[in-house]
Amino acid sequence: MKQTSKAAVPYIIWMSVFIVIPLFLIGVFAFTTTVTVDAAGNIIDPETLGYMDGAGIDRETGELTADESEEETDISWVTFPLTEKTIFTLDNIFAVSDYLPVLFLSIWLALIATAICLIISYPLSYMISRMNFQRQNIMLMLVMLPMWMNFLLRTYAWMTLLERNGWINKLLALIGLGPFEMINSQGAVVLGMVYNYLPFMILPLYSIMTKIDERTIESAQDLGAGALAVFGRVILPLSMPGIASGITMVFVPAVSTFIISRMLGGGTNMLIGDLIDLQFLGNAYNPNLGAAMSLVLMIFVLLCMSLTNQLDNEEMESVLL
Amino acid sequence: MKKITSRFYLALIFLFLYAPIAVLIVNSFNASKSRTVWTGFTLDWYRKLLTNETIINSLGNTLLVAAVASTVATLIGTAAAIGIYNMKKIPRSIVLNITYLPILNPEIVTGVSLMLLFVAVKMEFGFTTLILSHITFCVPYVILNVLPKLRQMNRNLYDAAMDLGCNPTSAFFKAVLPEIMPGIVTGFLMALTYSIDDFIISYFTYGATSQTLSITIFSMTRRKVSPEVNALSAIIFAVVLAILLVMNLRDAKLRKNTRRVSGERI
Missing domain, CATH: 1.10.3720.10 (MetI-like)
Structure with missing residues (x-):
């Protein structure tokens, strides 16, 4: 019955896809976070991002679509367009x-x-x-x-x-x-x-x-x-x-x-x-x-x-x- | 004195176990919508339950998912057990340890991990995700039921069948399969039960079109007053009781017969 160990192949594939990879994904999610970066790769902190959204600044082009802001925040350092990126972090574990x-x-x-x-x-x-x-x-x-x-x-x-x-x-x-x-x-x-x-x-x-x-x-x-x-x-x-x-x-x-x-x-x-x-x-x-x-x-x-x-x-x- | 204490103890525990269920069943006949005021006997909740489309649909979904998942799990699991049985020591212990993970892990972790997988491959939540998840947690139970039967089997049985002129396929079906059949059946039944009963893993992997009964019960218990839940519990309790009684009677009969047969031979 030596050859019959091959009978486990479908299960081993199943096990890898539905047990091992999902648990691996938990690890990946636990040690990463999604952040918004500008074209130069600077991370935009949530506060600045909130200000920009509030002021109606387009994330793609940086154009002002509707000026509704009351306070001014300096965003001259931001280069457009903004994109989302997943980065390694220990923050979640500390959190x-x-x-x-x-x-x-x-x-x-x-x-x-x-x-x-x-x-x-x-x-x-x-x-x-x-x-x-x-x-x-x-x-x-x-x-x-x-x-x-x-x-x-x-x-x-x-x-x-x-x-x-x-x-x-x-x-x-x-x-x-x-x-x-x-x-x-x-x-x-x-x-x-x-x-x-x-x-x-x-x-x-x-x-x-x-x-x-x-x-x-x-x-x-x-x-x-x-x-x-x-x-x-x-x-x-x-x-x-x-x-x-x-x-x-x-x-x-x-x-x-x-x-x-x-x-x-x-x-x-x-x-x-x-x-x-x-x-x-x-x-x-x-x-x-x-x-x-x-x-x-x-x-x-x-x-x-x-x-x-x-x-x-x-x-x-x-x-x- | 000792006997009275132990009787009293047993009675107390069974009161603890059955009082809540008794209250549910009594309430299912209560005309009042309140759970605690008795205003008269009625069968209205049963009538409402049987015409409740959400419940009927979700019962159908539960049975469909359980049937598909436990069948596929039995096929994959039986093949896997045979394969694992013939593996070398180290790969075998690696595969077995990973197999235990869904059983040992908290269910919520298994549910969340599968959800992350389906999100990652952008799969739409529905029957497919639900059935895939159910197969995943059912397969280990099949493997763990079939493996001991393989260990009990005589290792030379397969070779003997080959010597007597079987080809590998017919040797498997004629010699090996009958030996491990009890394990396969138990594994299948266990998978079926776990699939029907599952809530936590379904909760993370179901879609709007594939609500199972336990998901529907969950949304019903979130509303404060829903006497239909009582009627549903009473029906489920009656069904479970009937199944267990039939199984026990059959077992008792089987034992009686085998005792008689072995008695005659001695």
């Missing part, structure tokens, strides 16, 4: 540092959500893994079922619950509490993350725990280990790979989300994903800055992953599928 608080907020909220997912999922996964085979399947199906609904619908459902006139406030009013401001807060964003990504934590934990042999636990007990020692010295170490992959599978989508924060955070709790979205499809249109942010986010996520998951390829497959 990302202005948004570090947003990046830190994203990381912080994603970390909290990941921790809550882990705390909720760990006992649950253990319980499911100790049930009989048929009940395990039913439980897993029940866990997976909400995940099969579109995540926009699931997040929308929480909007209905958390609103000021929402169901939770109504229930609380029955026992004389509230109303509480729950939506449009960081807590609501974390809740949305936990709700959406909880199954990503349960599944890897469950699949690693089914591999823990009941007899291992029993022999630890026979050797005199109490409940705490069984957990700390048998179950926890054996489930470590599941914990690691669960953490990555929750943290990565949580840190880069941009819809959950918009729907439940009410626009005041912007995350890094929202900022990237704004640079490409929003009001703040600036693909160069957006690309720089994407680059930073991508490097951060890939670094985190190489730290938590020291897996080889075959293990990776079993985790992902």
